[in-house]
Amino acid sequence: MKGIIMCCVAMLPAFEISGCTHRTSLPPVTINSPAPIRQYPPLAAKPAPNVPLFTTPPTIAIEPPNPWKPDAELRDWEYIVIHHTASSTGSVESIHELHSKKKDKSGNAWLGIGYHFVIGNGNGMPDGGIESTFRWREQMHGAHAGDTKYNQKGIGVCLVGNFENDPPSEAQLAAVKKLVGVLKAEYNIPGENVQGHRDVKATACPGKYFPMSEVAAAVDLPVMLGATSPQAPVPSTKIELARE
Numbered sequence: 001m002k003g004i005i006m007c008c009v010a011m012l013p014a015f016e017i018s019g020c021t022h023r024t025s026l027p028p029v030t031i032n033s034p035a036p037i038r039q040y041p042p043l044a045a046k047p048a049p050n051v052p053l054f055t056t057p058p059t060i061a062i063e064p065p066n067p068w069k070p071d072a073e074l075r076d077w078e079y080i081v082i083h084h085t086a087s088s089t090g091s092v093e094s095i096h097e098l099h100s101k102k103k104d105k106s107g108n109a110w111l112g113i114g115y116h117f118v119i120g121n122g123n124g125m126p127d128g129g130i131e132s133t134f135r136w137r138e139q140m141h142g143a144h145a146g147d148t149k150y151n152q153k154g155i156g157v158c159l160v161g162n163f164e165n166d167p168p169s170e171a172q173l174a175a176v177k178k179l180v181g182v183l184k185a186e187y188n189i190p191g192e193n194v195q196g197h198r199d200v201k202a203t204a205c206p207g208k209y210f211p212m213s214e215v216a217a218a219v220d221l222p223v224m225l226g227a228t229s230p231q232a233p234v235p236s237t238k239i240e241l242a243r244e
């Protein structure tokens with residue numbers, strides 16, 4: 001009897017330790033030995049916050065180098081001539097309507113919009129949206145420069161806006177630089193042949209606030225422009241060919 005009592009007393013501390021351990025589920029070494037934690041500073045083990053483990057390819061990888069490539073046989077382009085509409089609103093359609101009423105020196109009606117590209121400002125067309133016209137798709141001469149050489153050899157690009165009053169929007173500037181960069185690269189047009197309308201005719205076009213030298217120096221950079229819409233519908237009115 002005495003032996004049994006002593007045995008039970010001796011076992012009590014063992015039960016207490018065991019019970020405590022089960023309730024907390026923490027191993028004794030963690031509670032009593034903080035030293036190992038100091039060996040692994042949590043900050044040192046974290047990856048740099050701005051370095052992603054995986055990256056997706058940039059969007060430009062799927063963008064064709066020249067989204068405006070025409071199906072028609074290429075014309076021998078030598079110049080790019082930049083214009084503004086000198087109006088606060090405008091679109092391919094509205095310019096087409098205006099130009100369709102014009103007549104050349106011989107009295108023949110224009111074929112329609114005289115430019116090859118129009119870049120919108122948010123009033124009539126998306127801000128920075130680029131639309132090609134039937135003249136570009138069919139690789140036809142332009143009716144924009146007031147000079148035969150530049151109409152025959154120059155790609156006419158018109159931005160909606162009056163840049164005698166205000167500069168083009170950021171989206172328009174990015175769009176025209178993108179377009180000019182692609183056209184220069186694609187058709188081997190040197191920067192000095194990217195000209196404002198005022199460089200080839202006595203006019204204020206494209207306005208004193210248009211950054212002509214900055215645009216002429218544009219190169220084709222891998223920039224994705226969400227507003228770009230080269231596939232947008234454009235009037236393709238067929239009128240008898242006229243001298244413009």
Ligand SMILES: [Zn+2]
Pocket residue numbers: 082083084144197203205206
């Ligand atoms: Zn002009």
